[in-house]
Amino acid sequence: MKALLRTLSMIFAILKKELIVIVMDPGSRRVLVVPIIVQCIIFGYGANFQLEQVPYAAFSASDDALSRQVLEEVANTPGFVRTRDCLSLECAAQSVESGEALIGIYFAPDFKRTREVLVMADGRQNPSANTALSYVQAAITKLNVARSGQGAVSLDVRQAFNENNITRFTVLTGMVLALTVVQVVMLSSLEVSREREEGSFDMMLMTPASSAEMLIGKALPPVIVAVFQSLTLAAICNFYFDIPFRGSVWDLLAVILLFGVACVGIGLAVSVLSKTSLKSIIVSFLIVMPAILMSGLITPVDAMPQWFRYVAYCDPLYYGIEAVWRVYLQGETFVQNLTLLLPLFGIAAVTLGAAGILFRKNLD
Amino acid sequence: MLRTLKAIFARGVNPAFLFILIKKELLQISRDPSVLAVVILQPLLLVVLYCFAMRMDVKPVEIAIVTPYQSQVQRQVTDAFIGSAYFDVTVVSTLGEGRALFDSHKVKNLLYFPPDFDEALAAGKARALLYENGAQAQLAQLTQSYVSATLQGALGGAASGSQITLSSRTWYNEANDSTWFLMSGQYIAIMTLVCAFLGSFVIAREWDRGTMESLSGTSASSLEIVLSKVITYYGLGLCGSMLTVFLGQMFSGIPVRGAVAWIVALVLIYSFEMVCFGVLISAVCKNQFLASEYAIIIGALPTMLLTGMVFDLRGAAEGIRILGWLLPPTYAVEASRICFLSGGQDLTVLRDLLVQALWGIFFFICAVYRVQKDSK
Numbered sequence: 059m060k061a062l063l064r065t066l067s068m069i070f071a072i073l074k075k076e077l078i079v080i081v082m083d084p085g086s087r088r089v090l091v092v093p094i095i096v097q098c099i100i101f102g103y104g105a106n107f108q109l110e111q112v113p114y115a116a117f118s119a120s121d122d123a124l125s126r127q128v129l130e131e132v133a134n135t136p137g138f139v140r141t142r143d144c145l146s147l148e149c150a151a152q153s154v155e156s157g158e159a160l161i162g163i164y165f166a167p168d169f170k171r172t173r174e175v176l177v178m179a180d181g182r183q184n185p186s187a188n189t190a191l192s193y194v195q196a197a198i199t200k201l202n203v204a205r206s207g208q209g210a211v212s213l214d215v216r217q218a219f220n221e222n223n224i225t226r227f228t229v230l231t232g233m234v235l236a237l238t239v240v241q242v243v244m245l246s247s248l249e250v251s252r253e254r255e256e257g258s259f260d261m262m263l264m265t266p267a268s269s270a271e272m273l274i275g276k277a278l279p280p281v282i283v284a285v286f287q288s289l290t291l292a293a294i295c296n297f298y299f300d301i302p303f304r305g306s307v308w309d310l311l312a313v314i315l316l317f318g319v320a321c322v323g324i325g326l327a328v329s330v331l332s333k334t335s336l337k338s339i340i341v342s343f344l345i346v347m348p349a350i351l352m353s354g355l356i357t358p359v360d361a362m363p364q365w366f367r368y369v370a371y372c373d374p375l376y377y378g379i380e381a382v383w384r385v386y387l388q389g390e391t392f393v394q395n396l397t398l399l400l401p402l403f404g405i406a407a408v409t410l411g412a413a414g415i416l417f418r419k420n421l422d
Numbered sequence: 423m424l425r426t427l428k429a430i431f432a433r434g435v436n437p438a439f440l441f442i443l444i445k446k447e448l449l450q451i452s453r454d455p456s457v458l459a460v461v462i463l464q465p466l467l468l469v470v471l472y473c474f475a476m477r478m479d480v481k482p483v484e485i486a487i488v489t490p491y492q493s494q495v496q497r498q499v500t501d502a503f504i505g506s507a508y509f510d511v512t513v514v515s516t517l518g519e520g521r522a523l524f525d526s527h528k529v530k531n532l533l534y535f536p537p538d539f540d541e542a543l544a545a546g547k548a549r550a551l552l553y554e555n556g557a558q559a560q561l562a563q564l565t566q567s568y569v570s571a572t573l574q575g576a577l578g579g580a581a582s583g584s585q586i587t588l589s590s591r592t593w594y595n596e597a598n599d600s601t602w603f604l605m606s607g608q609y610i611a612i613m614t615l616v617c618a619f620l621g622s623f624v625i626a627r628e629w630d631r632g633t634m635e636s637l638s639g640t641s642a643s644s645l646e647i648v649l650s651k652v653i654t655y656y657g658l659g660l661c662g663s664m665l666t667v668f669l670g671q672m673f674s675g676i677p678v679r680g681a682v683a684w685i686v687a688l689v690l691i692y693s694f695e696m697v698c699f700g701v702l703i704s705a706v707c708k709n710q711f712l713a714s715e716y717a718i719i720i721g722a723l724p725t726m727l728l729t730g731m732v733f734d735l736r737g738a739a740e741g742i743r744i745l746g747w748l749l750p751p752t753y754a755v756e757a758s759r760i761c762f763l764s765g766g767q768d769l770t771v772l773r774d775l776l777v778q779a780l781w782g783i784f785f786f787i788c789a790v791y792r793v794q795k796d797s798k
Contacts, residue, residue: 085712093719104728104746106737107560113736128586154593156767157756160736173586181595182759184603185478185560186734188592192567195588199574202585213570214549220556225733228559240718248711335630336623337456339714343619344463347722351471356732357604358561360484361477370475383557 068267072275105229115153117144120169131197219387232355234291246280246325247342251332284318304389317378323409330416377402439642443650461662473673478600482510485531488520502576594763606762607731614725617659621700622717624651629708638797663693680761695782705792725751750781
């Protein structure tokens with residue numbers, strides 16, 4: 059009992075010291091709070107795969123009534139804005155080339171016979187172009203159904219957990235961890251190397267704390283920062299952007315905690331191995347950026363080639379973000395999430411264990 | 423402020439001082455070569471990621487098809503899905519089984535034919551129900567268009583020849599390959615990361631180590647100090663940028679349809695701008711941790727998310743669209759897309775490059791002023 063109390067007081071003392079280092083400096087206090095909030099709000103409005111606006115150019119060389127019907131149907135599609143009233147094919151083509159129009163619609167003189175609508179899309183913006191093409195296809199299908207009344211099927215789509223297919227739901231809830239990871243890994247990667255650079259690490263060695271106590275004391279503050287940041291971001295998602303929170307806060311907290319520990323483990327391992335703070339920052343940066351990119355937040359993991367998926371399966375962010383989606387958007391519980399949380403736990407155990415071994419080795 | 427700047431620039435640059443300062447920077451790099459990792463490893467890692475891992479087109483999509491009544495039409499549709507390279511199909515016979523697969527995340531999509539599907543089809547009012555996991559919004563949207571196209575294709579074949587069809591050409595990206603779209607923009611993102619991150623150390627490190635005082639104690643002016651750092655790290659950043667484009671072209675196979683001279687100019691000017699941006703951050707933060715954080719937070723992340731590189735600005739809210747067009751990288755992304763994918767539009771490219779150059783000079787002057795104010 060006495061030994062336990064002693065350990066706790068050691069950990070607490072180091073924790074207090076580290077927190078003071080982080081929180082007392084107004085610069086680092088600001089960098090931990092302000093940017094994530096500003097970014098969350100800006101990305102909330104900016105990150106959108108839906109097209110609010112589809113500028114298009116159109117030219118019909120056919121006098122067929124049906125071509126006018128098609129154009130009318132397209133013009134009635136929400137968001138479609140005609141950039142120019144074209145009287146030649148060149149005009150429509152130029153509008154697409156200059157980037158003014160996303161798609162150009164053209165009816166050839168023999169449209170009456172071929173019934174083929176020709177559309178040129180700006181492939182420099184390929185996802186938007188594909189979306190716009192699917193809108194035009196939908197308009198044409200609608201017209202076909204109305205005309206023939208047979209062989210046509212309409213597709214009823216229910217998008218569970220995100221009924222209106224709002225990109226923000228996906229990106230922002232993913233950002234709950236993605237914005238946090240940048241700072242948490244870097245913060246923890248500096249904890250040992252900076253002290254070594256400043257010469258205060260030798261003083262740490264003179265304290266009566268054991269290496270394990272020191273490690274825990276050093277690991278906790280960044281985990282606290284991670285929890286604080288992630289919960290703030292989740293609160294912005296819920297209260298500011300009205301993204302419905304379907305899970306329980308405790309389940310979310312469990313994901314964040316595990317994820318935070320995994321990240322801090324990476325950071326501490328980097329920190330022990332780096333001699334200068336410059337090196338720490340560079341190495342953690344080399345880890346964090348790819349980790350965000352292959353997490354499935356920006357492009358889906360399912361789209362990766364098979365061999366690369368195995369790389370992504372080592373990324374704590376992959377499990378973390380997927381788990382946040384499931385808890386936040388789908389309301390799944392801790393137990394339902396175990397398939398994601400167990401690998402995350404494994405990663406945390408490996409990284410923190412590695413940090414511990416390196417720490418002890420470097421202390422002796 | 424203007425008077426101070428005038429005084430600094432009027433003094434001019436002493437080539438001897440500049441030479442010694444650059445030598446000092448080079449010596450520092452050779453003693454701690456970890457910055458070289460940013461120049462070499464960073465482009466390599468990111469290019470590999472973007473070329474091989476970051477794709478937008480999921481193929482195949484996992485889907486479960488629920489066909490309780492194995493009528494001929496439904497079998498025909500199911501076969502069309504099974505035959506398509508876009509789908510990985512699981513066929514189940516009850517909705518309950520389908521839901522179980524969906525709830526356990528074995529499939530992300532569920533296509534269901536209601537009991538009255540066949541009769542309704544004859545009457546021209548058939549509805550199929552697609553149930554998707556919307557948690558990944560863009561994936562859901564993509565799947566929807568795949569399913570819709572396959573469904574129409576499977577049933578439309580029987581319809582009369584008077585149907586209107588859509589024939590589309592995706593210009594500049596004929597194979598409709600998302601790597602082309604991503605990569606031409608990501609060159610800018612990687613250059614931003616490499617150059618701004620490199621620049622963000624240089625002045626902060628002097629403050630962190632307390633060597634700024636001894637530097638300002640020498641007779642070198644702030645202009646010479648900043649210039650020596652910009653020149654050295656611009657050289658490094660340029661290596662990183664060129665390596666980025668070189669590796670990218672090697673791995674991704676995206677075409678070069680514009681003039682090579684434009685691309686060279688873009689790399690030269692954009693790298694300069696971003697190094698100056700990093701140096702400015704460094705001068706303002708005076709702390710390596712803060713400077714590198716801000717280089718990512720206000721340099722790299724907005725470049726990735728607010729410049730139309732991944733998310734088309736046409737989809738953004740009005741205010742963000744304006745903000746996006748205020749950020750210089752947006753113009754660089756536009757220029758890069760033109761230079762690599764389409765060619766032509768010399769005037770637009772020229773404007774875009776001019777924007778970069780002006781911002782670069784602005785960042786440089788601000789950095790000089792900041793160092794002058796803080797150190798002397």
